[in-house]
Amino acid sequence: MANYLQASVNAEQLLAQDYQREDITAGVIHLGVGAFHRAHQAVYFDRLLAQPGNQHWGLIGVNIRPQDSQAFDQFVKQQGEYVLKTMAADGVTQYEHIRSIIGQIDGAQAPEEVDKAMAGANIQLVTSTVTEGGYYLDENRALMLDHPAIKGDIEGGRNTLYAFLYAGLKLRSQTSKAKITLLCCDNLRHNGELLETGLMQFLAAKQDSELAQWVEANVSFPCSMVDRITPKPSPQHMQDVQQRFGVADEMTVMGEDFIQWVVEDNFSGEKPALEQVGVQLVNKVDPFEEAKIRILNAGHTCVTYQAALKGLTYFDEAMRDDELQQYFADFVGQDAIPALGESIVDLVPYAKVIGQRFSNSNIGDTVERICSDGYAKFPIFVYPTLEAIYRQGGTPNKTIRGIASWFTFIQLTKQGKLATQYHEPSSQAVAAFTFDEAGIKAFTTDSFLWGNIPTEFPDFVSRLNEEIQTSMAKYS
Structure with missing residues (x-):
């Protein structure tokens, strides 16, 4: 790709960090090289590589899903290089040539290559983005041992990140240690x-106590909070980059101009000096994590199904719809912020920034993308606000409305009445949520989604039922 860039007449518009790629060695493996990683962690490491004494923090990008092998093959052809297009709300656009992913391994095709890389003493850090559902933990943090993917991995398969971590750490414990x-x-x-x-339960299921002991002594698991709105890659942005710079980049990724990464300062091996490039290293991630999950992620989730029911295509359109704009403000002001309580994060200005980010029409983040994987998102993003407001003695009316809109969305997509498609990995669980007495009861009392709320606060079941009826009447 570098040769194309050198030939480009517009190369001066394409930013690049000041380092020579041939001087870089790998210090990090990343599992799950999707658009978000390429617009977020890879960008921070790209900046770090330009800092003196940090040339050993290059990335090895690993694909672990067979269904992503075709797209990853193009990434390999581009030697892990691509252009990041950043778009601000005011239309200011910036292009960066990201080169930090110096190695690429398709673990779905060559898993043993991942093991060898992870065993190397040069690798100090393994990062991962495999989506919320990729950890296979139930509401009690128990590993779903009956799930076909986990069962297969316990028997020696390679379906989840646990299988890759198990094999790589096993070899590491026997070699570089x-x-x-x-x-x-x-x-x-x-x-x-x-x-x-999840990993320790997986090791127990594998009956590998020796590796479990090694992991306890030699591996740390810091918490982190990541934030950058990154839409699904679009041909529109690829074409823009190809025409503007004359490069054969089919892996262009686009994101908003806001970026944040907060990491718990808990590293077992060498710690990358990410604070030099804007990463916040803190003792406790919790306050940042809670603010982001309960306002941004939950806000996305509670608004998006209503946007889909209104026939909107892009999320920024939802934030220009008077009804939905008011709903988001009410959800945050009446439910999310009161549920959070005291915080070191200044929540009101933080929520205002999020509202502005949601309104960025240049992002083009689709309602369909945000609607996906609802069964995994509600327990993580929405449940905490639901529970907190009830325990405070209140009624989380706006949260319940958002939940009801998801139920209505499920029904209307089943009936083929919406243009928005529903991509739901847990489709079997969602199939029980039918628009009849049994289906509504299954939905309103689902313990994975709502924990003990339906039994401790029966008002939740009746209020949600009312909202479902109202929502179905409104949008059917």
Whole structure:
């Protein structure tokens, strides 16, 4: 790709960090090289590589899903290089040539190559973005041992990140024996703790007590909070980059101009000096994590199904719809912020910034993308506000309305009445939520989604039922 860039007449418009790629060595493995990683963690490491003495923090990007192998093959052809297009709300656009992913391994095709890389003493850090549902933990943080993917991995398969971590750490414990940090970068509350909990249960299921002891002594699992709105890659942005710079980049990724990464300062091996490039290293991630999950992620989730029911295509359109704009303000002001209580984060200005980010029409983030994977999102993003308001003695009316809109969305997509498609990995669980007495009861009392709320606060069941009836009447 570098040769194309050198030939480009517009190369001066394409920013690049000041380092020579041939001087870079790998210090990090990343599992799950999707658009978000390429617009977020890879960008921070790209900046770090330009800092003196940090040339050993290059990334090895690993694909672990067979269904992503075709797209990853193009990434390999581009040697892990691509252009990041950043668009601000005022239309200011910036282009960056990202080169930090110096190695690429398709673990779905060559898993043993991932093991070898993870065993190397040069690798100090393994990061991961495999989506919320990729950790296979139930509401009690128990690993779903009956799930076909987990069962297959316990028997020696390679379906989940646990199988890759198991094999790589096993080889590492037998060869280099070097300490290592596993840093989860997904939108999970206490994500480092959850990764550790899931992995240790996986090792127990594998009956590998020796490796479990080694992990306890040599591996750390810091929590982190990541934030940058990154839409699904679009041909529109690829064409823009190709025409503007004359490069054969088919992996262009686009994101908003806001970027944040907060990491718990808990590293087993060498710690990258990410604070030099804007990462916040803190003792406790919780306040930042809670604010982001309960305002941004929950706001996205509670608004998006209503946007879909209104036939909107892009999320910024929802934030220019008077009804939905008011709903978001009410959800945050009446439910989310009161549920959070005291915080070191200044919540009102923080929520205002999020509202502005949601309104960025240049992002083009689709309602359909945000609607996906609802069954995994509601327990993580929305449930905490629901529970907190009830325990405070209130009624989370706006939250319940958002939940009801999801139920209505499920019904109307089943009936083929919406243009928005529903991509739901947990489709089997959602199939029980039918628009009849049994289906509504299954939805309003689902313990994975709502924990003990339906039994401790029966008003939740009746209020949600009322909102479902209202929503179905409004949009059917």
